[in-house]
Amino acid sequence: SAVISQKPSRDICQRGTSLTIQCQVDSQVTMMFWYRQQPGQSLTLIATANQGSEATYESGFVIDKFPISRPNLTFSTLTVSNMSPEDSSIYLCSVTLAHPTQYFGPGTRLTVL
């Protein structure tokens, strides 16, 4: 199994600012995934982040709004840029360690005022 931690666990931000969310895994993994879960909704995949290459974004998500870094095999960051209240969500990272099981972090609860 994989143990995933995220920082911060929650934050309250002002509109127009940016927040960087960190995801740390206790094992080396090739692929990491970022999801968004809006209040009362299911999870939506934002992007897939492979180490050493550009992240692949899903339809409706763009790099300018959600830049992702993947500097090594155990770490990734997701930045939510120029935030608006509509960005208030839980952001989760996940990894695939032993296909096909996917492990999820505890999430970062973001509130934008």
Added chain:
Amino acid sequence: DAKTTQPNSMESNEEEPVHLPCNHSTISGTDYIHWYRQLPSQGPEYVIHGLTSNVNNRMASLAIAEDRKSSTLILHRATLRDAAVYYCILRDVALTQFYFGTGTSLTVIP
């Protein structure tokens, strides 16, 4: 991605079996059926997965219809800790991404 249909919510009495249905009439031959659950204030966790045959693990059983157009997640004895949203997800064997549907919110009544 092939679509899944699940009831929005279900209730079960504690210590009774729970059968959570999932319809996936457009499933392809290379789609695996996965079940994840999300406990309150946590990230989703793996429950079980299968392709054609029924599967059992320590957490649950997965019953897959012969035509694979539907499946049922079976919790043999529901506990209060099983209260969660249960997601049925189809994923092609060649892919690594999971695309979540709306899921079933399970309430367990003491």
